[in-house]
Amino acid sequence: xxxxxxxxxxxxxxxxxxxxxxxxxxxxxxxxxxxxxxxxxxxxxxxxxxxxxxxxxxxxxxxxxxxxxxxxxxxxxxxxxxxxxxxxxxxxxxxxxxxxxxxxxxxxxxxxxxxxxxxxxxxxxxxxxxxxxxxxxxxxxxxxxxxxxxxxxxxxxxxxxxxxxxxxxxxxxxxxxxxxxxxxxxxxxxxxxxxxxxxxxxxxxxxxxxxxxxxxxxxxxxxxxxxxxxxxxxxxxxxxxxxxxxxxxxxxxxxxxxxxxxxxxxxxxxxxxxxxxxxxxxxxxxxxxxxxxxxxxxxxxxxxxxxxxxxxxxxxxxxxxxxxxxxxxxxxxxxxxxxxxxxxxxxxxxxxxxxxxxxxxxxxxxxxxxxxxxxxxxxxxxxxxxxx
Amino acid sequence: xxxxxxxxxxxxxxxxxxxxxxxxxxxxxxxxxxxxxxxxxxxxxxxxxxxxxxxxxxxxxxxxxxxxxxxxxxxxxxxxxxxxxxxxxxxxxxxxxxxxxxxxxxxxxxxxxxxxxxxxxxxxxxxxxxxxxxxxxxxxxxxxxxxxxxxxxxxxxxxxxxxxxxxxxxxxxxxxxxxxxxxxxxxxxxxxxxxxxxxxxxxxxxxxxxxxxxxxxxxxxxxxxxxxxxxxxxxxxxxxxxxxxxxxxxxxxxxxxxxxxxxxxxxxxxxxxxxxxxxxxxxxxxxxxxxxxxxxxxxxxxxxxxxxxxxxxxxxxxxxxxxxxxxxxxxxxxxxxxxxxxxxxxxxxxxxxxxxxxxxxxxxxxxxxxxxxxxxxxxxxxxxxxxx
Numbered sequence: 001x002x003x004x005x006x007x008x009x010x011x012x013x014x015x016x017x018x019x020x021x022x023x024x025x026x027x028x029x030x031x032x033x034x035x036x037x038x039x040x041x042x043x044x045x046x047x048x049x050x051x052x053x054x055x056x057x058x059x060x061x062x063x064x065x066x067x068x069x070x071x072x073x074x075x076x077x078x079x080x081x082x083x084x085x086x087x088x089x090x091x092x093x094x095x096x097x098x099x100x101x102x103x104x105x106x107x108x109x110x111x112x113x114x115x116x117x118x119x120x121x122x123x124x125x126x127x128x129x130x131x132x133x134x135x136x137x138x139x140x141x142x143x144x145x146x147x148x149x150x151x152x153x154x155x156x157x158x159x160x161x162x163x164x165x166x167x168x169x170x171x172x173x174x175x176x177x178x179x180x181x182x183x184x185x186x187x188x189x190x191x192x193x194x195x196x197x198x199x200x201x202x203x204x205x206x207x208x209x210x211x212x213x214x215x216x217x218x219x220x221x222x223x224x225x226x227x228x229x230x231x232x233x234x235x236x237x238x239x240x241x242x243x244x245x246x247x248x249x250x251x252x253x254x255x256x257x258x259x260x261x262x263x264x265x266x267x268x269x270x271x272x273x274x275x276x277x278x279x280x281x282x283x284x285x286x287x288x289x290x291x292x293x294x295x296x297x298x299x300x301x302x303x304x305x306x307x308x309x310x311x312x313x314x315x316x317x318x319x320x321x322x323x324x325x326x327x328x329x330x331x332x333x334x335x336x337x338x339x340x341x342x343x344x345x346x347x348x349x350x351x352x353x354x355x356x357x358x359x360x361x362x363x364x365x366x367x368x369x370x371x372x373x374x375x376x377x378x379x380x381x382x383x384x385x386x387x388x
Numbered sequence: 389x390x391x392x393x394x395x396x397x398x399x400x401x402x403x404x405x406x407x408x409x410x411x412x413x414x415x416x417x418x419x420x421x422x423x424x425x426x427x428x429x430x431x432x433x434x435x436x437x438x439x440x441x442x443x444x445x446x447x448x449x450x451x452x453x454x455x456x457x458x459x460x461x462x463x464x465x466x467x468x469x470x471x472x473x474x475x476x477x478x479x480x481x482x483x484x485x486x487x488x489x490x491x492x493x494x495x496x497x498x499x500x501x502x503x504x505x506x507x508x509x510x511x512x513x514x515x516x517x518x519x520x521x522x523x524x525x526x527x528x529x530x531x532x533x534x535x536x537x538x539x540x541x542x543x544x545x546x547x548x549x550x551x552x553x554x555x556x557x558x559x560x561x562x563x564x565x566x567x568x569x570x571x572x573x574x575x576x577x578x579x580x581x582x583x584x585x586x587x588x589x590x591x592x593x594x595x596x597x598x599x600x601x602x603x604x605x606x607x608x609x610x611x612x613x614x615x616x617x618x619x620x621x622x623x624x625x626x627x628x629x630x631x632x633x634x635x636x637x638x639x640x641x642x643x644x645x646x647x648x649x650x651x652x653x654x655x656x657x658x659x660x661x662x663x664x665x666x667x668x669x670x671x672x673x674x675x676x677x678x679x680x681x682x683x684x685x686x687x688x689x690x691x692x693x694x695x696x697x698x699x700x701x702x703x704x705x706x707x708x709x710x711x712x713x714x715x716x717x718x719x720x721x722x723x724x725x726x727x728x729x730x731x732x733x734x735x736x737x738x739x740x741x742x743x744x745x746x747x748x749x750x751x752x753x754x755x756x757x758x759x760x761x762x763x764x765x766x767x768x769x770x771x772x773x774x775x776x
Contacts, residue, residue, distance in 0.1 A: 045711040046700030076696055076713060078729035111693025112731045218697050291679070291763075292771055299772030305499025308464055309606050312434030315703065323433040325464060341466035343500045375679075377765045377772075383680055384687030384765075 002152035004136030005163030006186040008033045011135035013142030016123020018071035024142035026123035030065040034228040037063040038196035042220035049081035050105040060101040071109040075218040095128035140165035153251035155244040160187035168256030181222045188229025206249035211288040257371045262379030267372040274366030279321035284368040286314035294375035300350040302332040327362040390540035392524030393551030394574040396421045399523035401530030404511025406459035412530035416515035418453040422616040425451040426584035430608035437469035438493040448489040459497040463606040483516035528553035541639035543632040548575035556644030576617025594637035599676040645759045650767030655760040658746040662754030667709035672756040674702035682763035688738040690720040715750040
């Protein structure tokens with residue numbers, strides 16, 4: 001049910017003909033009750049037109065609807081691209097009796113081409129006509145590009161539901177990547193600022209801790225829409241909501257990694273007892289993005305040598321994160337393979353769709369966890385062939 | 389002729405049986421005249437035993453010989469590994485009537501296993517017996533691992549010759565990588581410190597500006613041996629020597645990239661007019677290591693969108709290097725494909741074994757150049773299958 005799991009939201013997913021395959025490519029989500037909301041965006045210096053336009057909209061108003069198109073990213077399209085994003089928002093606003101600045105516009109797909117507005121605008125009309133309280137799954141399918149399938153997650157708490165949808169595939173990396181996620185909830189929040197205060201840590205611990213290929217796109221976004229209302233700050237219901245929001249984000253993030261381009265295994269990388277939290281993060285990220293670690297994982301090879309080499313060269317503070325090979329230990333799927341500066345001689349059997357790689361640095365209290373996909377021949381094939 | 393191109397050096401390469409294939413795996417280089425020398429080492433926090441031992445040797449004495457074994461990296465082997473490295477140096481010293489600290493020991497190969505000393509020491513004896521003034525090419529073959537072929541370079545100047553050999557293949561990345569290079573010259577230098585002063589900038593502009601897979605190994609080293617003697621600092625001959633040294637390093641570095649694991653094309657990445665030299669370097673490095681740029685190159689796809697996305701997310705100073713998409717331009721092989729915030733619509737035909745990607749940021753005076761290999765299905769296959 002994704003974005004329509006929580007009562008008070010309607011969604012639709014339709015085919016506008018932007019994707020040559022004719023697959024669904026326009027999704028629309030709206031709140032049927034007055035909503036507040038927020039978004040977190042890619043930090044890439046090159047930001048797509050919809051990012052620029054939607055940032056501005058969120059400064060002007062609380063969002064009531066989100067429109068997403070797949071197939072064309074509307075990135076590197078200059079001022080005309082921003083006009084297209086604004087025209088898309090205006091069309092949604094017109095159909096839903098909203099102000100344009102109450103609409104968030106997201107795009108994903110190929111960088112460079114202009115949006116085919118002659119297809120997109122009729123698609124928006126169609127989506128608006130098809131909005132329904134059971135449209136969440138159709139919307140989740142309409143935001144995909146090279147994804148193998150839709151990604152949705154729902155968590156319900158005492159008196160509220162959080163539901164979301166995401167798309168991932170390539171360019172998945174910290175600081176967000178070509179990754180879009182829309183999360184809705186009937187939990188009441190007083191303002192977009194409050195929504196942002198809750199969304200930020202949830203994204204930090206989920207979407208910002210995954211890596212498929214280390215690339216960071218021009219279009220990444222996570223949008224949260226919540227019901228507008230009284231919100232008691234600091235009480236138990238806020239804690240429960242924050243936990244549910246993080247759970248939904250983590251669930252979606254894991255699905256993105258599992259469906260990473262060409263992925264055959266999900267690597268769960270844990271770093272414990274680093275000299276600092278920042279260094280734990282740098283080391284986990286370095287291991288998660290090492291092509292040698294990731295190709296070894298594709299070969300189901302418990303290659304702790306490559307893990308060590310990657311961990312020992314994690315960029316931090318102008319040098320490398322602190323690490324002492326005489327003290328650290330490495331385990332694959334719970335089997336200790338390296339300790340006290342030497343291999344233990346144990347060789348775990350790797351298999352299946354997940355692999356835990358745990359480094360204990362024995363230096364301090366820093367901890368971090370990352371999810372990463374492996375690097376397969378199919379990843380290369382997909383990305384060598386994906387069109388410009 | 390590699391390391392024996394300059395008069396006054398002898399070398400040998402022999403098969404000691406360390407590599408299961410029976411291919412040559414022990415190289416020895418010695419200076420026949422009193423020498424001075426220096427080395428630059430991997431900055432990885434995990435340093436192989438030969439690195440630790442050879443660093444110490446260079447603090448104690450000027451190096452007169454270099455011994456290299458391929459097949460086993462002697463990394464992550466703890467104190468016993470250091471004993472092995474010291475025993476190797478001692479054996480070379482015994483055979484060549486040197487002190488052990490006058491011997492630099494280098495290893496490359498698999499991380500984890502101990503060196504098979506029962507094979508290596510007889511190999512050292514054999515190499516010492518075979519040392520000759522024409523042994524440079526044999527030595528260059530004996531340091532290889534997954535390399536397709538030997539890498540040598542020679543540049544002669546007015547009254548001096550600089551010759552070198554290198555091995556590369558995987559784990560090639562700035563801050564040195566699994567990359568070994570030994571360079572010899574009959575140009576006279578007064579001390580190891582002076583050699584270091586000359587080697588450092590040459591390495592910065594060559595071996596530290598290449599990337600095959602973004603990984604940085606535990607064993608990387610560049611060693612320079614020069615004839616000991618008077619050296620006039622700051623004169624024309626010093627400049628000529630510095631240029632020749634850099635030319636040899638650049639030649640070897642380019643050969644390493646061209647022979648990167650699975651490489652089908654050498655990417656020449658140029659960044660001009662960045663806000664600072666540091667940012668130019670960060671951006672060039674980010675583009676050089678982007679899996680999406682590198683898979684596109686494998687597909688001969690002039691995918692400037694991926695170049696932009698990579699350039700826009702180059703880590704610098706806790707954020708990303710400065711870049712303005714409205715101002716920058718991107719060219720592939722001299723064809724401008726993106727300018728003033730928009731694609732130009734021109735589509736260059738890519739082909740052959742090299743591709744130039746040039747970014748002009750239009751912001752300042754920062755410049756940088758990088759060489760990178762593409763990311764191919766063969767890279768993944770090689771690294772998924774390479775043994776633990």
